[in-house]
Amino acid sequence: MPPPPPPIHSPLSLRPHLLLLIRSRARTPLLRRRSPSRDPPLCRPRRCLSMRASAAATAQQTELGVEEAVVGFVTGKKKATEVAHAVWRSIVRKGDVVVDATCGNGNDTLALLKMVADERGQGRVYGMDIQDSAIESTSSFLKMAVDNDQQELVKLFPVCHSRMEEIVPKDTPARLVAFNLGYLPGGDKTLITVPRTTELALQAASRILSSGGLISVLVYIGHPGGRDELNVVESFASSLPADAWASCKLQMVNRPIAPVLILLNKKDLFQ
Amino acid sequence: MPPPPPPIHSPLSLRPHLLLLIRSRARTPLLRRRSPSRDPPLCRPRRCLSMRASAAATAQQTELGVEEAVVGFVTGKKKATEVAHAVWRSIVRKGDVVVDATCGNGNDTLALLKMVADERGQGRVYGMDIQDSAIESTSSFLKMAVDNDQQELVKLFPVCHSRMEEIVPKDTPARLVAFNLGYLPGGDKTLITVPRTTELALQAASRILSSGGLISVLVYIGHPGGRDELNVVESFASSLPADAWASCKLQMVNRPIAPVLILLNKKDLFQ
Numbered sequence: 001m002p003p004p005p006p007p008i009h010s011p012l013s014l015r016p017h018l019l020l021l022i023r024s025r026a027r028t029p030l031l032r033r034r035s036p037s038r039d040p041p042l043c044r045p046r047r048c049l050s051m052r053a054s055a056a057a058t059a060q061q062t063e064l065g066v067e068e069a070v071v072g073f074v075t076g077k078k079k080a081t082e083v084a085h086a087v088w089r090s091i092v093r094k095g096d097v098v099v100d101a102t103c104g105n106g107n108d109t110l111a112l113l114k115m116v117a118d119e120r121g122q123g124r125v126y127g128m129d130i131q132d133s134a135i136e137s138t139s140s141f142l143k144m145a146v147d148n149d150q151q152e153l154v155k156l157f158p159v160c161h162s163r164m165e166e167i168v169p170k171d172t173p174a175r176l177v178a179f180n181l182g183y184l185p186g187g188d189k190t191l192i193t194v195p196r197t198t199e200l201a202l203q204a205a206s207r208i209l210s211s212g213g214l215i216s217v218l219v220y221i222g223h224p225g226g227r228d229e230l231n232v233v234e235s236f237a238s239s240l241p242a243d244a245w246a247s248c249k250l251q252m253v254n255r256p257i258a259p260v261l262i263l264l265n266k267k268d269l270f271q
Numbered sequence: 272m273p274p275p276p277p278p279i280h281s282p283l284s285l286r287p288h289l290l291l292l293i294r295s296r297a298r299t300p301l302l303r304r305r306s307p308s309r310d311p312p313l314c315r316p317r318r319c320l321s322m323r324a325s326a327a328a329t330a331q332q333t334e335l336g337v338e339e340a341v342v343g344f345v346t347g348k349k350k351a352t353e354v355a356h357a358v359w360r361s362i363v364r365k366g367d368v369v370v371d372a373t374c375g376n377g378n379d380t381l382a383l384l385k386m387v388a389d390e391r392g393q394g395r396v397y398g399m400d401i402q403d404s405a406i407e408s409t410s411s412f413l414k415m416a417v418d419n420d421q422q423e424l425v426k427l428f429p430v431c432h433s434r435m436e437e438i439v440p441k442d443t444p445a446r447l448v449a450f451n452l453g454y455l456p457g458g459d460k461t462l463i464t465v466p467r468t469t470e471l472a473l474q475a476a477s478r479i480l481s482s483g484g485l486i487s488v489l490v491y492i493g494h495p496g497g498r499d500e501l502n503v504v505e506s507f508a509s510s511l512p513a514d515a516w517a518s519c520k521l522q523m524v525n526r527p528i529a530p531v532l533i534l535l536n537k538k539d540l541f542q
Binding site for chain 2: 065066067070071073074075076087090091212214234237238239240241242245246247248249250251252253254255256262263265267268
């Protein structure tokens, strides 16, 4: 396997100080961070065991097809995130470059890695999250789930997703950019992705996406600020010209706080 | 094949006089019908040829799987109606009883017939449309597409869909009730399904549906009154209790007048 390319930025430029730059709303002040005393250690024994079990389960779980996921969603048995993963698998190919714009605890990152990992080592997952604890969780999760060669295909950056163009190489358009908006599962629920930077991130994603590629946005709306963010995502999706983009929305309408899945396909006009 | 059961109502009770009962909105006055002089004959030579070709094409067309339909929809290559048909095929089985609540020109009726037609002759499609010209079109369309034995499995009634409980036998819950709301394709665009009777029809459908069954509603919104009807359907879908129903909505958000697909599954609580 050829050696992976070096990160575009020096480690210094992507140190956690960037985590402090992006907060903008009253509910999430600019410099609000969890205090160290409230931060659980990354890998306490019980959590470590739980994460190991979760990573093993995720790495080995059956991958649903689109039919099973969609019919399961329609009949209330599968979640929107399972529909998203199944659609990703239909669009992403081995060797593709993809972006996890909100790493969280690493579940999507691992799912994406399994889709792009190829024997030639060309596939890449560029992952980012504004919370350094999310990047640490994702890194630990991947270490427990896959071998070193596959870990090398993932590039993690503790940076806001609005800056993804500084991370993904310009000559490698992304086949998929995945967003999982809201708060870090298991983390501080007041630390959330926010409309202004999400809108910038969507704009950036639309620029780095390959022709035929997909922006996938799962919007959680059960927390304060969630609906504002959905409005921004819907407004962005609606504004995309129909001759160049297909923007579709899938939601449960009798579960008011169920996450909403928005899929934005940059049409391949030569197909 | 055993003989098909007789219609529940005497032919007299379902004669076209019922077509005059349901119109309620200012735009569609109670007795407004197309005048005979504007009614094209049912089967002029050119139309007949076109209908024959369409029936043959529909009867022989490749049936998309859910994956191809959904990924095609996400990438702007397939229509919502193709997603609907693919989902129906995943839920409906040979021998089922299903309802086409808005026969139109018979495309959905034929698609449903192909899903339920079985060697034992137990499958049934109960079709209805408030416009007698739609019932006539559907009947002609089926005659061109399938043999007599299969035609016998379809029971057509020129009646408003709000009265479906008078048509479907009480002891045979329906696996699927399909709505295709709006105006008759190729017909008078001012003759439309209307919110009041559509709401009554949805309530009726929810009562006759089997456990595990599906109400499928494709709402066209590009004509005057279309958005009012969508509001009624969404309101109904949202009101269904989440423990007993899964109500989901699929739509293109950057094509403002694209039809919206709403799928309502009565959960099978014993599965």
